Amino acid sequence: KEVKVAKEDQNENTVYKLQDLFFDEVMFEYCKHPNVLPYVEAFCGPNLMAIHTMLINKPPDSGTKSSRHPLHQDLHYFPIRPVDRIVGAWTAMETINRANGCLVAIPGTHKGEHLAHDYPEWEGGVNKMYYGVKEMSGQENRVHIEMEAGDCILFHPLLIHGSGTNNTKGFRKAISCHYAAADCHYIDVKGTIQENLANEVLEVATKKFKQPFTDYAFVKLSANQPPPDLLSAGAYLTGFGVSE
Template sequence: LNLGPPQLNLQIAHHTSGTVSPGSFQPHQFQYTRDNNVLSLEQRKFYEENGFLVIKNLVSDADIQYFRDEFERICRMEVKPLGLMVMRDVTIAKSEYVPSEKVITKVQDFQEDKELFRYCTLPEILKYVECFTGPNIMAMHTMLINKPPDSGKKTSRHPLHQDLHYFPFRPSNSIVCAWTAMEHIDRNNGCLVVLPGTHKGPLKTHDYPQWEGGVNIMFHGIQDYDKNNDRVHVLMEKGDTVFFHPLLIHGSGRNKSQGFRKAISCHFAGANCHYIDVKGTSQENAGEEILEIASKIHGMKDVSLKDVWRLRARVVKGERINL
């Protein structure tokens, strides 16, 4: 897997004979991963140090085709799942609307869509998720991203951000994103860009970037990051899945290809996480915007941020505790 400079040794899932048991290492050495026999010692160390881990070829071609077919049905408006948020790029949002996958750039909150939500319940995904969340697992936030070819205004970029900015629940070390490539993804079609090790830092202030061509809704970014931090472009093949920490600074470049770049993802959290009040914090702007969208799109009035998230959340393994 060539990530370009700097050369980072991305760990690949493999069965180890378990000659070195993680138990023989001091518990404080592992802050971001749980003790189980799924991750090799090398993989755990890699995630601890970098805040992300790519597992090759995790989701089958058949499953990916299944998700692609359902996405196309949603685009053609043959199915209208409850609570689904359909997004268009700011440059095509005002164009003439013909139902097709060419105008929809992202669907969020597909928890009521049986076909897409199956992604969040795949045993091969949950097996790894448990390494970060523990055994009681909630699916909190779902997305299928259909990054469009850039219109020339660079609006297909996603600014560098931390996902925790949007989440009113903690602790952050019990949250993980699973992000699966639905086709070959490289720098040309806008692969993920990560700043390794930034998951060890604080949650930063986010706002809309001042981009000339306009910015898509909820595409908040951080201005204050170390420009010298080595960026890693995460090149992926269809079915590869990257797991990453919600404080990891990441984004994606513009799609310079002619095709759409698809990925499906879910943020999972340990069911014993708890909600926090974001008023008066750097997350207040995201919280207000989420409530605004809930009111505008779903007609939800006089609800709290916690209510909105509780409606989105689904238990996928074990039992529902706090979330």
């Protein structure tokens, strides 16, 4: 839920994202789309995992600019490696432009390192789990990625990107799936720059489970495995829903 509407009466207008699309047979078709998988396989190989899925319903901004998403690297949310065997597919479900908060990215940053993240100190507040890169260069080179319905981009998990404020009166919808090679492995994030996120996830998760961050992710991955009849030929698709 968006930080400024989370305390309102619960209705469809307070829903910012749907995650774990593996549970919906229709939604999961996106992850298996024949126009997407060949390009994903070029990055990850033919044996795939769908590790994170979202339908994003960016709401109209409440006037605090809290609908924007800080510049970040997706790798910060994934306790798996190697980094070059992970890729995200992000598809516009309608016209997406600067007015309703299109994606922005800094070209070339996928060749850099995984940088430290934290919550930005924004006056209007930041949505939960919306971490941003603490220190970066090259912001003057960022580009706005305007898209039409059906346009799809694929990006490396180290690419620094985010999205702008939705200054329209409507919602901005997109659907995405992150994939990884089936032979990717988990890492222990203790003592790394991912530990801050892991601690926050565990703060919520330990209300029900008392497991390490990687174990929690693994449990979600196993629990979200779709039934065999949903699997595409030659691809192993499953996943866990850590927020982007």
